[in-house]
Amino acid sequence: xxxxxxxxKNEVVSAAQAIAQGISKDGGLFVPQSFPQYDxxxxxxxxxxxxxxxxxxxxxxxxxxxxxxEIAQCVDSAYTAEKFGSTNPAPIGTKDYNGKQLxxxxxxxxxxxxxxxxxxxxxxxLLTKSLKKTYDGKDAVxxxxxxxxxxxxxxxxxxxxxxxxxxxxxxxxxxxxxxxxQMNTQLGDNVNVCAIKGNFxxxxxxxKKIFNTAEMTEKLSANNMLFSSANSINWGRLLPQIVxxxxxxxxxxxxxxINFGDKINVVVPTGNFGNILASYYAMCxxxxxxxxxxxxxxxxxxxxxxxxxxxxxxxxxxxxxSPSMDILVSSxxxxxxxxxxxCDDAKTKQWMNTLxxxxxxxxxxxxKAQIDSLFYGNCCSDEExxxxxxxxxxxxxxxxxxxTAVAVNVYDKYVEETKDTTPAVxxxxxxxxxxxxxxxxxxxxxxxxxxxxxxxxxxxxxxGAPIPTPLxxxxxxxxxxxxxxxxxxxxxxxxxxxxxx
Ligand SMILES: *Cc1c(COP(=O)(O)O)cnc(C)c1O
Numbered sequence: 001x002x003x004x005x006x007x008x009k010n011e012v013v014s015a016a017q018a019i020a021q022g023i024s025k026d027g028g029l030f031v032p033q034s035f036p037q038y039d040x041x042x043x044x045x046x047x048x049x050x051x052x053x054x055x056x057x058x059x060x061x062x063x064x065x066x067x068x069x070e071i072a073q074c075v076d077s078a079y080t081a082e083k084f085g086s087t088n089p090a091p092i093g094t095k096d097y098n099g100k101q102l103x104x105x106x107x108x109x110x111x112x113x114x115x116x117x118x119x120x121x122x123x124x125x126l127l128t129k130s131l132k133k134t135y136d137g138k139d140a141v142x143x144x145x146x147x148x149x150x151x152x153x154x155x156x157x158x159x160x161x162x163x164x165x166x167x168x169x170x171x172x173x174x175x176x177x178x179x180x181x182q183m184n185t186q187l188g189d190n191v192n193v194c195a196i197k198g199n200f201x202x203x204x205x206x207x208k209k210i211f212n213t214a215e216m217t218e219k220l221s222a223n224n225m226l227f228s229s230a231n232s233i234n235w236g237r238l239l240p241q242i243v244x245x246x247x248x249x250x251x252x253x254x255x256x257x258i259n260f261g262d263k264i265n266v267v268v269p270t271g272n273f274g275n276i277l278a279s280y281y282a283m284c285x286x287x288x289x290x291x292x293x294x295x296x297x298x299x300x301x302x303x304x305x306x307x308x309x310x311x312x313x314x315x316x317x318x319x320x321x322s323p324s325m326d327i328l329v330s331s332x333x334x335x336x337x338x339x340x341x342x343c344d345d346a347k348t349k350q351w352m353n354t355l356x357x358x359x360x361x362x363x364x365x366x367x368k369a370q371i372d373s374l375f376y377g378n379c380c381s382d383e384e385x386x387x388x389x390x391x392x393x394x395x396x397x398x399x400x401x402x403x404t405a406v407a408v409n410v411y412d413k414y415v416e417e418t419k420d421t422t423p424a425v426x427x428x429x430x431x432x433x434x435x436x437x438x439x440x441x442x443x444x445x446x447x448x449x450x451x452x453x454x455x456x457x458x459x460x461x462x463x464g465a466p467i468p469t470p471l472x473x474x475x476x477x478x479x480x481x482x483x484x485x486x487x488x489x490x491x492x493x494x495x496x497x498x499x500x501x
Contacts (some may be wrong), residue, residue: 159188
């Protein structure tokens, strides 16, 4: 299977090259030229396998330049019971809430307690194998812009991986204290962490600019290095995410919640559009889906886009209690538009260029019609997020994090508006303990402790929900990093970390 850039169909690469490079030279994103097609017999076969068995089959169908043995190594070293707490890293629990069933798929049982682990525990293995196939002998420099969770998950995935170095940039005031502490205490000889004076979009734009600056890539090349990306624009990030949607479909059928062939709805708290795009790609492979429900916080640029067909990032940026979704430019949307535009690279490029120059673009009627038929978008405020955590907890004794609460709230609104009773799988993207302050405010009227770890203990005392070990063990760790830089100094910062003039 080959991949091409969304902005230039003539740029065709193998899977290994797409993963090693991260982003195409013209700034477009790599997409598969076709999708493996699974009929219900295939789904029934997959349903008999465990998670890793499903992952091997699905990833193998996309990574045609990897051997079955290589794929097995990647999957089996990523999803271990030791790292994910059980042999099923994406368990689904069902709750009765506001008169309907929520099938909550918990994607946060990995080492950093957010769903990013699902992809970032595999990516380093995929990447080192890809580098061997394509750029043998070169070291990969992973640059990451993070709104909080990606950074820690990438650091944890790449720490001490041979032939890689990783530098993470995060917005100085845009991540939770727990997220900051998780990153700044990171161990490993090949890692570096730096805050930037700006928001997530500034960090992401800064990283993209470094990738596309010839002077920077030449300097690295002269030192036997190349840039790569662990952001969700990397194909190696998206692919493992397709797996859990197909696996969820199998689990729903195995537990009798649906019959094979029935449609499901998918509800995803969305930021950079990677997670929800993976569920759409699962549908492109044959998974029956009725609606993709795209949930946003006050940064509701996607809600407006889905409703109007106009993407307009010229708006106020809000710092919310669901910071991993505080995003105004959802990079992976480009891949959906490319597909909906009938794989028209020129059109995709034009929209993206207009986005860069004017901050706004409008898609054609035909693309808009496809969005209407498959996507629903809505959003919720911080107050609604907290109220949802509280009422879900009161009704079910289930404690969810702020991002998952956005999804639950928007799903409520969707059902209210449409009366659609299609069984829904809701992606739960983080442990509530990663966002203890907001979650505690939601469920308790007491005066809050000021220290982050006291909040964790208090939340535990109030709710009895178990604290994930990776978070409780952080308390005694000392920060290794406290770097801050201006956005326009990011290139110099990277060179100095790498020891390049
Ligand atoms: C990254 C993240 C999201 C958003 O996912 P995208 O793939 O960027 O849309 C939602 N919730 C949490 C907890 C996250 O870490």
